[in-house]
Amino acid sequence: MTRLFHACPFCTIAPPHILRRLAEAGGPAEREAASRTLDMTRQLRTARMRAMALGAPAVPVEAALLGRRMSGARSTYDADHRTRLPGRLVRGEADGASGDPAVDEAHDYAGITRDFLRQVFRRRSLDGRGMALASTVHFDRDYDNAFWDGGQMVYGDGDGQVFQRFTLCLDVIAHEFAHGITQFTSNLVYFEQPGALNEHFSDVIGCLVKQWHLGQDAKDADWLIGAGLLVPGINGNALRSMSAPGTAYDDPLIGKDPQPAHMRDLYHGTEDQGGVHINSGIPNRVFWRVATEFGGQAWGTAGQVWWSAFTTMLNARASFADAARATIAAAGTIAGTRAASVVRAAWQEAGVRVPAGARVAAGSPAGAPARPAATTGRRAKAAKPAGGRAAKPAKRAAAKVAKPAKRAMGKVAKAAKRTMGKAAGPAKRSMGKPAQRAAGTVKTAHLPTAAKRGAARGGKPAAPRPTR
Amino acid sequence: MAEVAGVEVVRSGGFAGIRRTTRTDGGTLSGEQRAAIEALLDGPVPPPAPGADRFSYGVTITFKDGSTRRIELPETAVPPVLRDVIR
Ligand SMILES: [Zn+2]
Numbered sequence: 001m002t003r004l005f006h007a008c009p010f011c012t013i014a015p016p017h018i019l020r021r022l023a024e025a026g027g028p029a030e031r032e033a034a035s036r037t038l039d040m041t042r043q044l045r046t047a048r049m050r051a052m053a054l055g056a057p058a059v060p061v062e063a064a065l066l067g068r069r070m071s072g073a074r075s076t077y078d079a080d081h082r083t084r085l086p087g088r089l090v091r092g093e094a095d096g097a098s099g100d101p102a103v104d105e106a107h108d109y110a111g112i113t114r115d116f117l118r119q120v121f122r123r124r125s126l127d128g129r130g131m132a133l134a135s136t137v138h139f140d141r142d143y144d145n146a147f148w149d150g151g152q153m154v155y156g157d158g159d160g161q162v163f164q165r166f167t168l169c170l171d172v173i174a175h176e177f178a179h180g181i182t183q184f185t186s187n188l189v190y191f192e193q194p195g196a197l198n199e200h201f202s203d204v205i206g207c208l209v210k211q212w213h214l215g216q217d218a219k220d221a222d223w224l225i226g227a228g229l230l231v232p233g234i235n236g237n238a239l240r241s242m243s244a245p246g247t248a249y250d251d252p253l254i255g256k257d258p259q260p261a262h263m264r265d266l267y268h269g270t271e272d273q274g275g276v277h278i279n280s281g282i283p284n285r286v287f288w289r290v291a292t293e294f295g296g297q298a299w300g301t302a303g304q305v306w307w308s309a310f311t312t313m314l315n316a317r318a319s320f321a322d323a324a325r326a327t328i329a330a331a332g333t334i335a336g337t338r339a340a341s342v343v344r345a346a347w348q349e350a351g352v353r354v355p356a357g358a359r360v361a362a363g364s365p366a367g368a369p370a371r372p373a374a375t376t377g378r379r380a381k382a383a384k385p386a387g388g389r390a391a392k393p394a395k396r397a398a399a400k401v402a403k404p405a406k407r408a409m410g411k412v413a414k415a416a417k418r419t420m421g422k423a424a425g426p427a428k429r430s431m432g433k434p435a436q437r438a439a440g441t442v443k444t445a446h447l448p449t450a451a452k453r454g455a456a457r458g459g460k461p462a463a464p465r466p467t468r
Numbered sequence: 469m470a471e472v473a474g475v476e477v478v479r480s481g482g483f484a485g486i487r488r489t490t491r492t493d494g495g496t497l498s499g500e501q502r503a504a505i506e507a508l509l510d511g512p513v514p515p516p517a518p519g520a521d522r523f524s525y526g527v528t529i530t531f532k533d534g535s536t537r538r539i540e541l542p543e544t545a546v547p548p549v550l551r552d553v554i555r
Pocket of ligand 1: 175179199202483520521
């Protein structure tokens with residue numbers, strides 16, 4: 001297997017000065033192209049963006065080049081208090097501050113999240129291929145929400161009675177961003193336990209981005225989601241607490257934080273898609289427990305374990321027990337058996353039973369839950385970046401897993417490789433050497449994911465455009 | 469169909485996951501809104517909203533004869549004419 005990454009988790013794929021120079025090359029044509037693209041249906045739009053990112057000739061050459069070089073170019077829109085998406089383009093990647101706090105927060109925080117993902121998890125934008133990032137602010141009137149619509153991020157201004165504008169918090173923006181990543185990886189069904197895991201992963205990324213941005217260790221962080229979003233006067237300091245689920249707010253106007261921290265309090269009702277924002281409290285607390293037990297920065301070992309499990313090891317219908325098995329196995333692969341025991345204990349403490357059969361040697365394929373073999377290769381690779389003490393056993397274990405997976409990938413991956421190679425042609429030729437290396441790296445790194453997606457989603461109809 | 473006496477809406481989900489109940493008196497509904505409610509009750513189950521963090525609505529309609537009907541709606545399936553009622 002070729003060596004894809006070096007071990008330092010803080011090095012960007014392309015040197016920042018090159019990225020900066022390329023970003024400045026972005027002109028109105030590129031922004032216009034992005035705007036046109038967003039007007040199409042979700043499926044068409046995603047395909048178009050991908051084509052753009054790969055340098056296909058469907059868009060002007062400059063745009064294609066920019067899309068290829070500037071991974072995750074941002075476009076931020078204003079809905080002007082209506083519900084039509086994406087709205088009016090107000091700030092492109094290369095533009096300075098607009099002066100509208102909502103626009104600038106959405107734009108800047110999306111940039112921080114994009115940088116975090118590239119530097120810490122080597123993820124190029126949402127889809128792993130540098131997909132353009134669209135955000136819309138001022139959605140609807142007095143809208144008390146932020147959401148991911150399947151293709152972009154959307155933020156309301158809040159009603160001013162309970163909520164302030166949803167762009168205020170970096171973790172809220174990173175949370176929405178992470179829904180995009182989930183869609184392109186595990187694609188966890190947004191209902192009951194898989195839906196709560198989907199929510200949980202978004203909260204984890206939200207917290208990690210905030211802590212990374214603040215340079216905080218796990219023990220110094222507040223572990224709150226949406227701190228400062230409630231207007232002063234509402235009795236609450238955030239919307240959720242990962243360290244103490246159920247304690248974020250308690251106010252006559254909005255009720256009490258309903259999140260459980262243990263399986264005995266699992267919500268079984270039908271509201272909120274079967275409690276996706278309620279039951280996420282259980283895995284949330286598990287992550288807090290693991291991150292604080294590991295110590296240091298939560299985006300280090302704990303983050304790498306969760307990232308590996310949630311982006312490469314879970315299937316769309318995963319339960320809490322599946323997530324437990326996956327994170328225990330990932331911890332064993334990445335950081336050794338002692339780390340795996342910490343993760344196991346944290347899930348057990350939350351009342352999630354991990355069947356005895358799941359106790360396997362670190363990194364052995366049986367440690368992963370039942371899932372397509374094609375993704376195992378990526379898991380092995382994802383395991384590599386964990387630096388420091390744990391790296392050695394992880395490497396050995398990863399190599400063990402990688403072989404059968406490689407064989408199993410077979411036809412799908414090869415087909416994906418062919419398609420991508422073709423599309424990447426023109427952009428590749430026009431790039432400088434470092435960029436070329438970076439592009440090659442990323443493309444190869446994400447092949448198994450692409451293959452998995454193709455296999456799992458073939459023929460899935462495009463989701464309807466949410467216009468409300 | 470008997471006349472609508474009232475509509476109770478439980479909004480759940482959204483990023484915050486905060487539950488909110490609102491009630492509308494049947495007498496305040498316009499003819500257009502009544503027709504839209506009937507269409508919702510007779511129509512197919514709407515598809516779930518794509519993406520994540522959208523609101524979910526549990527709508528209970530009480531009729532003047534005392535009977536009730538309940539439907540679940542994602543935010544994306546609320547007809548524009550009912551946006552003041554299902555909110
Ligand atoms: Zn969410």
